[in-house]
Amino acid sequence: MxxxxxxxxxxxxxxxxxxxxxxxxxxxxxxxxxxxxxxxxxxxxxxxxxxxxxxxxxxxxxxxxxxxxxxxxxxxxxxxxxxxxxxxxxxxxxxxxxxxxxxxxxxxxxxxxxxxxxxxxxxxxxxxxxxxxxxxxxxxxxxxxPELRKLPPGQEAVVWRSEPGYIGLDTYDVLNQHVVSHHFRFDDTKDAQLSRSPHRYIxxxxxxxxxxxxxxxxxxxxxxxxxxxxxxxxxxxxxxxxxxxxxxx
The missing domain is CATH 3.40.50.150 (Vaccinia Virus protein VP39)
Structure with a gap:
């Protein structure tokens, strides 16, 4: 990306x-x-x-x-x-x-x-x-x-926000100090929209x-x-x- x-x-x-x-x-x-x-x-x-x-x-x-x-x-x-x-x-x-x-x-x-x-x-x-x-x-x-304290051992993802119509989830690559933020937006239908953005955390x-x-x-x-x-x-x-x-x- x-x-x-x-x-x-x-x-x-x-x-x-x-x-x-x-x-x-x-x-x-x-x-x-x-x-x-x-x-x-x-x-x-x-x-x-x-x-x-x-x-x-x-x-x-x-x-x-x-x-x-x-x-x-x-x-x-x-x-x-x-x-x-x-x-x-x-x-x-x-x-x-x-x-x-x-x-x-x-x-x-x-x-x-x-x-x-x-x-x-x-x-x-x-x-x-x-x-x-x-x-x-x-x-x-x-x-x-960086919220690595929330990352359980052996897992790569953390939900950092959950509210009606939105879930924010980060996936971590701790070896390379990278994180990808995933933004899920949805309504009462079965469909959802996903957008992502890569980052290097500091x-x-x-x-x-x-x-x-x-x-x-x-x-x-x-x-x-x-x-x-x-x-x-x-x-x-x-x-x-x-x-x-x-x-x-």
């Missing part, structure tokens, strides 16, 4: 769920609030900007935002919300594509760094963020914590080492965008890294 195939026309048409799920005000509001604060009055670059779920309201808050996005259909969807002048987008891979200018903040949300399926690509993503940042700038990552400690290799130091880590404490039981985290290229790291 190639990422450009996963994020085609059909995915772009069904990605936005206004007012619900990750578009719900209680989810999106704290995300935008925190990013606006972390931008520090400067410009921001979003890796994998998608349909502009975060970038559009962030730009409306007065933060100049540029995006990098691999999927042209996703960008076409974004263009129904903001034009090129308001929110410029570079078509390309977030690990290698270069946007013009420098920024006080680079960010990626909703587990997007795990869409890069090798450790090498993920390290390149950090280095690409560093390439775009002013010294002291921030790289902000929202990422889930432990927080590994993420910190990737950051160190690219000249970053960890500034803060919280369990969510509201600033809840990150603990051993946290299912996700928001990690903020400072770019300090002159440090002996």
């Amino acid at each position: 190639k990422q450009e195939d996963l994020w085609g026309v059909d995915a772009a048409q069904h990605y936005d769920t206004p007012g619900t799920d990750m578009f719900a005000p209680e989810v999106l509001g704290p995300t935008v609030d925190r990013l606006a604060e972390l931008a520090g009055g400067g410009a921001a670059l979003e890796f994998a900007v998608g349909t502009g779920r975060v970038a559009v309201p962030l730009a409306e808050r007065g933060v100049p935002v540029t995006g990098i996005e691999l999927s042209r259909p996703m960008v076409e969807r974004l263009r129904t919300k903001a034009d090129e002048t308001t929110l410029p987008v570079i078509i390309g891979d977030m690990a290698t594509a270069v946007a013009p200018g420098t920024y006080t903040m680079v960010y990626l949300v909703f587990n997007t760094i795990s869409n890069l399926l090798t450790q090498t690509e993920q390290v390149q993503c950090f280095r690409n963020a560093a390439r775009h940042l002013t010294p002291g700038g921030r790289f902000v990552i929202e990422l889930w914590v 432990w927080p400690a590994e993420l910190d080492l990737m950051a160190q290799l690219a000249g970053f130091v960890l500034e803060t880590r919280h369990a969510d965008w509201d600033g809840a404490e990150f603990t051993a039981e946290s299912r996700s985290h928001v990690s903020v890294y400072r770019y300090q290229p002159d440090d002996d790291v």
Whole structure:
């Protein structure tokens, strides 16, 4: 499964769920609030900007935002919300594509760094963020914590959500640190729809080492965008890294 195939026309048409799920005000509001604060009055670059779920309201808050996005259909969807002048987008891979200018903040949300399926690509993503940042700038990552403690010995699959009309199931390849998320959607009929997405999961400690290799130091880590404490039981985290290229790291 190639990422450009996963994020085609059909995915772009069904990605936005206004007012619900990750578009719900209680989810999106704290995300935008925190990013606006972390931008520090400067410009921001979003890796994998998608349909502009975060970038559009962030730009409306007065933060100049540029995006990098691999999927042209996703960008076409974004263009129904903001034009090129308001929110410029570079078509390309977030690990290698270069946007013009420098920024006080680079960010990626909703587990997007795990869409890069090798450790090498993920390290390149950090280095690409560093390439775009002013010294002291921030790289902000929202990422889930691998749930291997829920994986019984000898089994490869975990149901991580079950609710009316939806089952989410992850299958793990622990040798290669890969996981495939399976999304089953169904109604009262016998038919169901399945979509899948591959990821390379990253432990927080590994993420910190990737950051160190690219000249970053960890500034803060919280369990969510509201600033809840990150603990051993946290299912996700928001990690903020400072770019300090002159440090002996």
